[in-house]
């Protein structure tokens with residue numbers, strides 16, 4: 219069955235467009251760079267799509283808890299935000315119960331059993347980058363459905379099938395496309411045309427649907443009904459599993475029914491970072507978030523950051539040099555803990571962080587080529603999506619999920635309506651060569667059967683004096699970590715409110731390429747000039763990250779979505 223669109227009359231369209239503009243660019247009424255924020259006395263959701271945020275609040279108001287709402291939001295994002303929301307991808311959850319227990323669930327994709335270290339190299343050893351990003355060979359074993367099912371079984375309260383009802387409705391009855399999703403589909407149109415099944419879903423009538431069109435995904439609705447009825451087995455076994463495998467193999471891939479059957483979601487020990495009187499709770503490897511954020515915050519505990527005015531040349535230079543070193547460690551040392559040994563104890567040590575800080579003279583940047591994990595020890599259009607949910611009892615879910623690239627590998631599996639990931643590109647397909655994020659990574663993250671590819675996903679929960687203060691996360695590949703880091707710094711160190719913290723300009727350094735990425739037109743020319751004089755290579759980027767955050771405010775919650783994306787918060 220094909221997906222279809224309905225058209226609106228010119229008048230209906232004008233009303234919709236105006237409403238859409240106000241929803242999509244809430245900042246037009248104030249600053250064009252202002253996060254969209256609401257105050258919610260009891261509970262709410264910050265997500266990348268208004269329909270998904272509404273679904274979450276619906277579930278909370280029906281008596282569901284944060285875990286129930288998270289499952290429903292995630293399923294809804296798979297329908298209304300198909301470039302990143304998914305059934306065919308993976309992710310991480312940080313959950314904090316109202317009683318104060320922290321929990322991390324890793325449902326990252328794995329390499330199929332037939333994967334080989336050199337599977338993306340030609341006979342001369344050159345990287346075949348299209349193979350790790352487009353079509354069947356790019357697909358890692360999806361983890362989302364098993365992850366959500368397991369999370370629901372442990373913490374949910376409403377019936378599983380009920381949580382899928384809103385997603386089924388949105389897929390079956392359609393939803394009105396906003397400009398952002400429509401533009402993303404148009405950008406991916408050439409790739410969708412390579413896969414007739416994908417083109418049938420995303421290019422109905424042979425062309426990308428327009429903003430204001432109603433977008434239907436009848437096949438996806440059918441798959442969601444199967445998963446609602448049969449739970450995780452509905453995805454990992456039976457008709458859907460067979461369709462996914464057939465489609466992947468017909469398009470050059472190696473995924474098998476056995477890979478799907480064997481996939482496990484894993485509970486991991488949360489990383490708890492102490493920063494002043496705050497605790498930042500996040501994820502360990504196979505995400506690099508915990509290690510890098512711990513290193514960055516530990517380092518800042520050893521200096522008085524207050525001596526560098528916010529976003530001054532000194533501030534940007536110092537933090538970039540710090541980020542450069544922790545990304546060098548990340549890119550060279552980190553990977554799947556079930557496959558490699560990592561010096562995690564050393565990397566989490568405050569003394570180690572202090573030593574790193576001592577090496578930094580911000581007026582004299584050290585070229586990336588002269589920085590390696592070995593010498594630091596002394597002897598990592600992207601598409602991921604994050605949402606944050608808090609319920610009236612104080613349970614909190616911070617969840618980041620991804621297909622990797624926008625619409626993953628662009629392949630919709632057979633007649634399932636399910637888009638598949640291209641997460642294999644997060645591996646070091648050839649150690650020492652850049653992946654699609656320009657990350658130059660090492661053997662620790664090379665491909666092996668069943669191995670999880672290193673991630674930058676950084677879902678975070680923050681407490682103070684053992685009380686929940688907030689939760690946030692972002693898409694953006696490696697810029698996830700630095701976006702989350704800078705928003706946290708703005709909140710904790712610079713005492714900004716959530717709206718200011720999310721709206722503030724961002725910069726990013728990831729070791730290689732050896733440059734500081736800064737958001738275009740958001741920094742004073744004199745600041746950038748000074749950085750150049752000191753020897754920093756400055757690259758202008760439109761946006762870094764798309765933060766969805768919730769933070770304590772006057773006995774309730776400030777709930778914000780980033781002006782850089784298209785999310786709208788919801789709460790009550």
Ligand code: GLY
Nearest residue numbers: 622673674675695
């Ligand atoms: N696919 C982006 C990440 O996991 O870092």
